[in-house]
Amino acid sequence: MPRNSLGSVFMMVLLGNSSVLGLATRLCPATVDIAFKEAHHLHTKYYNYTNGRLNGGSVWTDANALETMHELMLLTGRTDFDGVADNSYIGRHALNTSSDWQAFTGGYIDDAGWVVLAIWTMADYKKVRGEDNVDTFLISAGQLYDKIAANWDDTCGGGVWWTTDHGYKNAITNELFLTLSARGYLRTGNQTYLDNAKKVMESSGMRTSTGLFNDGLDFATCRNNNGTTWTYNQGVIASGLAALAVATGNHTLFHQAEITLDATIKRLTAPNRVLKESCDDPHANGTVCDIDQQTFKGIWTKHLQYYLTSAANVVSAAKYGPFLGLQSEAVVRYATNASLDIGSVWYARDQGGSVYNVKSLPSGIAAHVAAAQYGPCL
Numbered sequence: 001m002p003r004n005s006l007g008s009v010f011m012m013v014l015l016g017n018s019s020v021l022g023l024a025t026r027l028c029p030a031t032v033d034i035a036f037k038e039a040h041h042l043h044t045k046y047y048n049y050t051n052g053r054l055n056g057g058s059v060w061t062d063a064n065a066l067e068t069m070h071e072l073m074l075l076t077g078r079t080d081f082d083g084v085a086d087n088s089y090i091g092r093h094a095l096n097t098s099s100d101w102q103a104f105t106g107g108y109i110d111d112a113g114w115v116v117l118a119i120w121t122m123a124d125y126k127k128v129r130g131e132d133n134v135d136t137f138l139i140s141a142g143q144l145y146d147k148i149a150a151n152w153d154d155t156c157g158g159g160v161w162w163t164t165d166h167g168y169k170n171a172i173t174n175e176l177f178l179t180l181s182a183r184g185y186l187r188t189g190n191q192t193y194l195d196n197a198k199k200v201m202e203s204s205g206m207r208t209s210t211g212l213f214n215d216g217l218d219f220a221t222c223r224n225n226n227g228t229t230w231t232y233n234q235g236v237i238a239s240g241l242a243a244l245a246v247a248t249g250n251h252t253l254f255h256q257a258e259i260t261l262d263a264t265i266k267r268l269t270a271p272n273r274v275l276k277e278s279c280d281d282p283h284a285n286g287t288v289c290d291i292d293q294q295t296f297k298g299i300w301t302k303h304l305q306y307y308l309t310s311a312a313n314v315v316s317a318a319k320y321g322p323f324l325g326l327q328s329e330a331v332v333r334y335a336t337n338a339s340l341d342i343g344s345v346w347y348a349r350d351q352g353g354s355v356y357n358v359k360s361l362p363s364g365i366a367a368h369v370a371a372a373q374y375g376p377c378l
């Protein structure tokens with residue numbers, strides 16, 4: 001190995017270590033408090049111990065909410081929602097290695113991807129706490145991952161389908177497959193996961209010249225369908241590329257990820273630099289994001305947080321940390337009402353167009369959790 005390449009490995013280790021050490025010490029207490037206050041509100045207002053669901057939620061948004069709650073406990077070493085992992089309906093299925101995942105996810109391959117992420121984070125939490133059945137969770141996550149992988153084919157240059165009826169290939173399902181494959185490899189060392197991650201990278205891209213990913217493919221031409229550039233698409237690809245960069249040592253992938261992250265900050269924000277979905281509008285007479293779209297921005301912040309953890313370098317943390325802090329502040333200033341509910345519009349105060357529900361609330365919490373880890377502490 002040439003000398004300068006050894007040197008750069010050494011630098012990475014140094015930067016990586018200082019950043020990892022930093023993570024434990026630089027969590028912002030004020031932002032952690034806000035995140036827990038809101039997570040307790042979510043738990044109290046919506047969590048249903050009878051069926052393990054969030055009342056009014058859906059599989060994929062509940063998966064994201066559970067992931068965020070457990071991520072927050074993992075980051076802080078706290079146990080506020082101990083027992084939720086096993087009680088949750090996702091956990092109940094994870095505890096049953098004969099679960100009918102097809103029925104559970106309704107045939108949505110992207111939902112399966114979100115559920116794997118939730119099961120992994122809950123398993124990590126259970127492991128740290130020394131709880132039982134961690135391996136059962138991981139076996140179930142592996143089974144579900146295999147079901148996703150089985151929905152890959154070569155149509156339009158490769159990629160997994162959005163649903164098991166194979167009607168549409170979209171960006172989010174493939175971004176999730178990339179992130180699961182790369183992270184799965186890092187978790188297990190199993191080569192199949194790494195091969196799958198590389199396969200997604202080689203399949204047809206949906207990134208445009210703006211740096212953003214569109215929703216999906218047009219099958220008449222096998223080309224980008226020019227669908228909406230949702231925020232969450234721009235986050236999940238970044239966390240996936242970063243995990244693959246770590247898995248392969250190919251640091252170009254960090255650069256690729258930052259092209260899309262930077263394009264998000266440039267193009268999917270309001271003039272005050274707060275994230276704005278194309279359907280977001282604070283006015284009652286404007287457009288309103290649908291029940292799924294209301295949760296996208298928080299997923300972007302969560303996957304930027306994962307990106308920064310994988311990248312483990314102070315330069316990227318310094319580049320994006322203030323932006324994460326700004327999102328968290330905006331959620332407090334504009335989106336949070338007097339009873340701690342968080343609305344769907346972050347960039348301006350509600351004038352009748354922001355929607356407050358079981359999906360917009362965990363989205364806002366995800367912004368606080370990401371800022372607690374990487375945002376400045378003012």
Ligand SMILES: *[C@@H]1O[C@H](CO)[C@@H](O)[C@H](O)[C@H]1NC(C)=O
Nearest residue numbers: 048049050051052053055056
């Ligand atoms: C909680 O779940 C149970 C079982 O599905 C249901 O009967 C009950 O109505 C739910 N509670 C609320 C507040 O929705």
Ligand SMILES: *[C@@H]1O[C@H](CO)[C@@H](O)[C@H](O)[C@H]1NC(C)=O
Nearest residue numbers: 092096097098099100101103
């Ligand atoms: C596990 O899942 C299978 C398939 O849905 C079901 O038949 C079985 O009753 C479940 N087992 C338990 C203990 O819930």
Ligand SMILES: *[C@@H]1O[C@H](CO)[C@@H](O)[C@H](O)[C@H]1NC(C)=O
Nearest residue numbers: 142143145146190191192193
């Ligand atoms: C690797 O992962 C694949 C896909 O999940 C699985 O089929 C295979 O059994 C795993 N191999 C090992 C050695 O665990």
Ligand SMILES: *[C@@H]1O[C@H](CO)[C@@H](O)[C@H](O)[C@H]1NC(C)=O
Nearest residue numbers: 217218221223224225226227
């Ligand atoms: C998407 O937009 C590009 C550039 O305007 C255009 O060339 C392409 O045909 C469009 N694709 C579809 C499926 O409409």
Ligand SMILES: *[C@@H]1O[C@H](CO)[C@@H](O)[C@H](O)[C@H]1NC(C)=O
Nearest residue numbers: 201248249250251252253256
């Ligand atoms: C690293 O990733 C980039 C971007 O996908 C790719 O073009 C390049 O060939 C990769 N380098 C290696 C050594 O695999």
Ligand SMILES: *[C@@H]1O[C@H](CO)[C@@H](O)[C@H](O)[C@H]1NC(C)=O
Nearest residue numbers: 282283284285286351352353
């Ligand atoms: C929508 O309502 C806002 C105030 O709530 C007003 O400023 C704006 O002009 C209205 N837009 C239209 C198209 O009516």
Ligand SMILES: *[C@@H]1O[C@H](CO)[C@@H](O)[C@H](O)[C@H]1NC(C)=O
Nearest residue numbers: 337338339340341355356357
């Ligand atoms: C906050 O939003 C929730 C959900 O829409 C609503 O039930 C509650 O009344 C609001 N609180 C205040 C103080 O406006």
